[in-house]
Amino acid sequence: MRTTVGIIGAGPAGLFLSHLLHLRGIDSVVLERRDRGHCEARQRAGVVEHGPAAALRAAGVGDRLDREGSVHEGIELRFGGRGHRIDFRALTGRDVVLYAQTEIVKDLIARRLADGGDLRFEAEATAIEDVAEDGAARPRIRFTRGGREEVLDCEHVVACDGFHGIGRAALPADRVRTFAKxxxxxxxxxxxxxxxxxxxxxxxxxxxxxxxxxxxxxxxxxxxxxxxxxxxxxxxxxxxxxxxxxxxxxxxxxxxxxxxxxxxxxxxxxxRSFVTEPMRHGRLLLAGDAAHIVPPTGAKGLNLALHDVILLSEALHAWHGGDPGPLDRYSETALRRVWRAEHFSYWMTTLLxxxxxxxxxxxxxxxxxxxxxxxxxxxxxxxxxxxxxxxxx
The missing domain is CATH 3.30.9.10 (D-Amino Acid Oxidase, subunit A, domain 2)
Structure with missing residues (x-):
């Protein structure tokens, strides 16, 4: 079995990346160890930043977000028996949308299946390997499904498989730095x-x-x-x-x-806070919780994952067009936003x-x-x- 981009994990990061690649004419296969019902029922954060909300709309998967999501133009800080409103719209001209991650996953699964996307549920990735082919090393994902082992040959592997997935563990230990609190x-x-x-x-x-x-x-x-x-x-x-x-x-x-x-x-x-550097080794790339964790106080986990795959879709499109530059810079570019969000989440957490x-x-x-x-x-x-x-x- 062969595809251009093998994606491990059918959370919002993996599904949105698959959809964005499809819009750019790049095929992918998504492997998810859980069944569809589990993926569509996982309760997670539901605050979508201004930028990712706009990206979901631009990608044609924002209809229900706009119809059922709740636009929030501020938050309230409450302390000392008093409330103080922070007016986002007045201060920045932007807002956020409260829309459960569960619903984003449902929207993306439905769209990928409607578009003929290859989503393989109950397919557990067990190993990421490099295979020599035509004088070059190409990645291969081994996975089990229905009690049988299968292999997926790819041009690139993107691990969107969370903190406990196999993606980060496949990075060479002597080339990885981790930061945790x-x-x-x-x-x-x-x-x-x-x-x-x-x-x-x-x-x-x-x-x-x-x-x-x-x-x-x-x-x-x-x-x-x-x-x-x-x-x-x-x-x-x-x-x-x-x-x-x-x-x-x-x-x-x-x-x-x-x-x-x-x-x-x-x-x-x-x-907890956690960051892995780099977020790329060769043709293996990390996105979302596979690379970084933030405390939920700042509402950044979902949004960082979406920002990662927006960058990756653009970089992989450029790579397939003959320009490796954006993919070479992916880790450096993504980590600038990651560390900003890490600091904000740490600051909000220790402040409150x-x-x-x-x-x-x-x-x-x-x-x-x-x-x-x-x-x-x-x-x-x-x-x-x-x-x-x-x-x-």
Missing amino acids: TYPFSWLGILADAAPACEELVYARHERGFALYSMRSAEVSRLYLQVPNGTDPAEWPHERIWAELDARLAVDGADARPNRGPITDVGVTPM HPDPEASPFEDRLQLSHLEHIAASRAAAGSLAENYTGIPEP
């Missing part, structure tokens, strides 16, 4: 069948810990609480969750409690989460910085610029 807290996240009580996301810094008020739709709320690492969700009965959300989201002189409803999902997410190991001095510095953002148009503008997405140069 773990945080002394996690997020307890819930989905609740309750209409959101606010129109925009609320990021709350409270002495008891951080809370985030988000939403999935007009009928479903997505909420998070800062909890210690190693927390067992069983330690948090539903009444305790609601009481803690009420306390952390409180506003002086107003009823700011979230609407309550049946909790349909509870999970704990550790907070009381550190259980911090001194009273550091707590006061956090509050002073938040007051500065609330009072300074320049400081608020920097937050807005990074949150909505730094434009391409």
Whole structure:
């Protein structure tokens, strides 16, 4: 079996890359170890930056994003019993769209299949090899499907297979550098069948810990609480969750409690930052979580993945047209945005989460910085610029 670009992983990165390559006349095969139903049900982040939203529209897969997504022109920072709105549109002229990653995956799968795309579910990639052919080394993916091993010969392999996939592990260990940070807290996240009580996301810094008020739709709320690492969700009965959300989201002189409803999902997410350099070795390229992880505070994980594959589609098109330059620069170019997003996510995380190991001095510095953002148009503008997405140069 042979294709031009072998893509491992049918998340938004792998699927969007396959679609973008199709639009440029480049064939691909997507291998995904899970079944289609699993891919279309995975709950992930749902904030789409201004640039990736425009790219989805331009690629013809933005109809449902525009019809069902919720445009957000700002967020609220809540601390000290007060709320402070950061107006993205006024500060940057841009906005973001709240649209679940699950729905993006559904849209892309449907479009690829309608276009005759080769998506192979329940096909687990087991090895990436170099095979000598006509005096050159070409990559090959070994995978198992239906209990049988098969091989896929490619011009290039793009690993969009996440943090635990085989793509990053296939890079030569002596040529790779990794950078990592773990945080002394996690997020307890819930989905609740309750209409959101606010129109925009609320990021709350409270002495008891951080809370985030988000939403999935007009009928479903997505909420998070800062909890210690190693927390067992069983330690948090539903009444305790609601009481803690009420306390952390409180506003002086107003009823700011979230609407309550049946909790349909509870999970704990550790907070970590991770970067692999380089994101390319020969004809093996990494994109998305295979190359970098960010804490979810800055809403950057999905967006970095989409930016990676937008770059890759352009670079692979140039390579097949005889210009290797953009592909040679892919890692360097992608990493500039990655490190900007890593810093912003780190900054948002350390700004809004009381550190259980911090001194009273550091707590006061956090509050002073938040007051500065609330009072300074320049400081608020920097937050807005990074949150909505730094434009391409």
